[in-house]
Amino acid sequence: SSPESGSSGAGAGVPSPRQLSESGGYSSATAGSGSEQSGYSSGGGGSPSSSAGGSLLPGRELSRVRSGSEAGSGSDSTIVRYDLSKLEGATVEKLVQLFTSGRVATFLCSAFLLAYDAVVDSARLLQLLELRFCQNPPAQLSVEEAAEWTRTYLSVIRLRVVSFIKAWVTQYWKRDFEPSEQLRNHLLRFLDEHLNPWKPTLAAQLRATLQRQQKSRTQRRTELVFSKSAPAPLLAPADLRPRTANGSGDAESDGAGGNSPPERKTRSKSGKFIPLKSLRGGGSKDRDKHRGGDGSGNDSPASHTPPPLHSFTFFDIPPLEVARQITVVDDEAFKQIAPQELLAYVRKTKDDAPNVRSLIARFNYTTRWVATQVLSQKQVVRRGLVLSRLIIIAEELRALNNLSACMAFVSALQSSPIHRLKRTWALLPGETLEYWERLVQLTRPDGSYAAIRLFLSTANPPLIPHLGMYLSDLTFIEDGNPDFLFYRTDTSSSTDLVNILKLRRISNVVGEWAMFQQKPYHFAPVLRYQMLLLDQGVMDSKEMYAKSLRLEPRTPPKAVPVGAANKTLSPRRRIISRAAN
Numbered sequence: 001s002s003p004e005s006g007s008s009g010a011g012a013g014v015p016s017p018r019q020l021s022e023s024g025g026y027s028s029a030t031a032g033s034g035s036e037q038s039g040y041s042s043g044g045g046g047s048p049s050s051s052a053g054g055s056l057l058p059g060r061e062l063s064r065v066r067s068g069s070e071a072g073s074g075s076d077s078t079i080v081r082y083d084l085s086k087l088e089g090a091t092v093e094k095l096v097q098l099f100t101s102g103r104v105a106t107f108l109c110s111a112f113l114l115a116y117d118a119v120v121d122s123a124r125l126l127q128l129l130e131l132r133f134c135q136n137p138p139a140q141l142s143v144e145e146a147a148e149w150t151r152t153y154l155s156v157i158r159l160r161v162v163s164f165i166k167a168w169v170t171q172y173w174k175r176d177f178e179p180s181e182q183l184r185n186h187l188l189r190f191l192d193e194h195l196n197p198w199k200p201t202l203a204a205q206l207r208a209t210l211q212r213q214q215k216s217r218t219q220r221r222t223e224l225v226f227s228k229s230a231p232a233p234l235l236a237p238a239d240l241r242p243r244t245a246n247g248s249g250d251a252e253s254d255g256a257g258g259n260s261p262p263e264r265k266t267r268s269k270s271g272k273f274i275p276l277k278s279l280r281g282g283g284s285k286d287r288d289k290h291r292g293g294d295g296s297g298n299d300s301p302a303s304h305t306p307p308p309l310h311s312f313t314f315f316d317i318p319p320l321e322v323a324r325q326i327t328v329v330d331d332e333a334f335k336q337i338a339p340q341e342l343l344a345y346v347r348k349t350k351d352d353a354p355n356v357r358s359l360i361a362r363f364n365y366t367t368r369w370v371a372t373q374v375l376s377q378k379q380v381v382r383r384g385l386v387l388s389r390l391i392i393i394a395e396e397l398r399a400l401n402n403l404s405a406c407m408a409f410v411s412a413l414q415s416s417p418i419h420r421l422k423r424t425w426a427l428l429p430g431e432t433l434e435y436w437e438r439l440v441q442l443t444r445p446d447g448s449y450a451a452i453r454l455f456l457s458t459a460n461p462p463l464i465p466h467l468g469m470y471l472s473d474l475t476f477i478e479d480g481n482p483d484f485l486f487y488r489t490d491t492s493s494s495t496d497l498v499n500i501l502k503l504r505r506i507s508n509v510v511g512e513w514a515m516f517q518q519k520p521y522h523f524a525p526v527l528r529y530q531m532l533l534l535d536q537g538v539m540d541s542k543e544m545y546a547k548s549l550r551l552e553p554r555t556p557p558k559a560v561p562v563g564a565a566n567k568t569l570s571p572r573r574r575i576i577s578r579a580a581n
Contacts, residue, residue, distance in 0.1 A: 394413075
């Protein structure tokens, strides 16, 4: 991908059309600018494209070779080859030139489109693309060479300009073109005045793309087709009740249903047995009397009658199915986040990132919901079983690669209102404690979430990553790296070189996020379960702490009798104590 240094058939100092096609224009030294660091100029001094020249800041100079036609002339006409994959900085004009000459990787073009608004406005970018499209042949070429230059070089450049604009319109219409009528009119004028006279078919295709984007104000939903059917939902015991004569389930007085499995018990760390049924019995009707829904959904097997919501509780649903339903809701919110929304949120334009704010709200709600489930139980034995069940659900979420909900569960159980419940934590079974320790180690923020990054490097999608980690990465990149670089040479200095390294780092972070969005989860949604799990009132932080203090008050310091205290005091302190009493 480096410029050729072979001799020119057009005479000394004048590259052939083939050299121009491969190099993207004259090198600055051949053009007589005298600056070897300025990369490739636009060619055609005095043409409309002269403003499209610019500078490159290479990461490493590969070689300096003498042009063959100049080798014996004594003039210093040197073409400098650079490794463009290690490019560190360039002007916006030079970047546009490189993007439309096929000399840089596609991911760098995508990174530029994602974050260009920090270095150039959209109107100026479209103007530079128009200048690149309309450039004239270099003045040094003859008529025959100019025709060859137009056929072999300019035609390719124009096709790449159109491809760049189409990618821009397709990916960022809502962000850049929809709110700016001036930008839309400029693009339509470009189609009518320049593209249509050259290639009417391309102009019609690009115009059709614009019309499709204008009609689709809302994001189009993609219908997914899976090769296998989703696994059958794990039904709660209440869902397994047989149909009765009046079409409803029986045993309404029991929250678990009439055909609930035999009572199981689990041994806590202290040796006590906790009955699982203790969380499914009395009080469920009073506790759930405000829940909505008539239980007439179509997402259960036809051979079973869906019970009303108040006939079973959260603890009747198997932990794996709870994790599945949470993952279904989280996955829908995760898939809606476009890459540019992550950057918009970091750049404090949160109004342009509604889906990011939605996922953050989901995370915060899940955290409060988990804590509310623990604090809603008045008896310590019941709280212990709730806590154990929530840890098992968090482990199921980890097994499903839903790190977002897993982090929310762990954050809730590590919050002060829950962490201080020492009597409750003492009832956890040993196996559940092992799960808990593993979850804590996974979600620790130490080393910039080193454990989560290791998990992501080995996990197989589908996967929902932790949003906070990616927002932190983008914040560090955005705040710790300038948008422009300062570059000084022996003859001049420049402060308008776009920081390419920053664009690469942004692209790496956002690209990983987008990669995880490619493969969706395939679970059957059960709306009744989702309503029961995720559509309930939750406590705020103040209510949680006040409730925690009521459930397990602070243990006051034990009063020590004066005589017993005096036995532990030194003679001097004993005298002072007696005098005080």
